[in-house]
Amino acid sequence: MSASKSLVVDPFCFRQFSESDTSANYLGTVFDCSIEKFEEIANERYDESNLKDGYAPFCKHIFIENDFTDAQVNVLEITSENEQFLRSRYEARNDKELPVLTRYFPKELVVSDENPLPKAKYLDLILYSREQINKENESMGKEASGEAAPWGIVSIKAQDVDYEIPMTPITAMRNALGKEEGGSGVPLDRESYMEAYKFWNKHATVS
Template identity: 45%
Template sequence: MRIALTAFARRRLFPADGRANAIVGTTPDAFTEHLNREPPLKVLDGYADFCKLHVHRNWTPTRCATIPITDDNRHLLRSGYEARNRDELPVLTRWFEGVEAPVAEYLLVILYSQAQMAREGEHVDADWGVVGCLATAEPEEIPMAPITMMRNALGVEEGGSGVPLDREAYRRSVAFW
C-alpha cells in the first residue's frame, strides 16, 4: 500500500506560519517516507468507508492538537474565523494562546482512498492520500470537530466529502469539543 501527502494536507500540516498544531521536527517528504516505511501500530476505521486512520507512535517533537479547557487556562482561549484555503468559506474556530501542549504520544494519520481523492478533485499517485493528522496522547481517534462534520455534509463543492451528517456522532463531537 502506497501513501502520498496531498497538497491540502501539506499546507495544513506543514504551514509556514508556525502554527501550534503543525507537524514539527521533520519535512513533508521525510514524514511521507516514514509512513510508507513503518507499519502503523493499528488501523482505525474512519467516519466513512473511504477513510482510515493509521496510528503511529510519535517520532517527532509534535505537540498534542488538543488539551482540556480548565479554569486555569480558559482565559487564554481565543476564537476567530478561518478558512482552510481561498476557496472555502471561513468558519468559527478556537485555539489557545500562551499554552504549550505536551508532546503527543501518537500521530493518527487520516487517509482517504485514491478514489475519494479523485471525487474531491485531487489526484494522488498512491493508494491512499494523507488529508490530516491528529497528534494525541492516546492511540485513539478524537472526535471530528462539529464544523468539520458540517462541512463534510455540505459536499465536495464546499470543501467537504459529501458524507451525510451522523446526528449521534455530531452530539458526541459537541460533548467532546
C-alpha cells in the same frame, strides 16, 4: 506518481510541513521533517490490518508511534483557570472553502517554558482513498495529479492516545457541505456529532 507506496502526503496536508510555503499560515501542528522522510517512515510502518474506520467508508485512520518528530499535543482541557484565554475566529483551510467559526487557546497565553505542551506519543494519520481525493479535486476544479498511491494522508494529529479523537463539530458540518465547498458531502450523523460535542465542549485546540 507513487505506485510503490501505500501512503503519500496529499497536497492538502502540505501545510503541516515547514518546507511548504503554506505552513506559515497554518495554526496546527507543523512538522520539521521533510515530506519525503515522513512518507518513508509512514510506509515502513503501514500495515493494512491496522487501518481503523473513519467517519465514512473512504476515510481511514492509522496510528503510529511518534518517536521521530518533536510534535506536541495541541489540545487542552478547558478549566476554570484557563477558560479566560479562549478565543474565537473565522477560519478557512484554503481559499476554496467557506470560513467557519472556531475557538482556540492562543499558544502564547497558555504555554511557557515552565508549562510546556507535552510531546505527543502518537500520530493519527487521517487517510482518504484515492478515489475520494480525485472526486473532491475534480469538484473544486483542480487538475488530476496522476498520483497512484491508494491512500492520501489528508491530516496528521499529534496526540497521547492511539485512537481517534472526535473531529470538531464544525468540521463535521463542513464535511456535510458539497464537494464544491471543500466538504466531502457525507451527511451528518447525529450520534457521532453528539459524541464530538461532548468532547469539544470541554476541550479546545492550542494555536
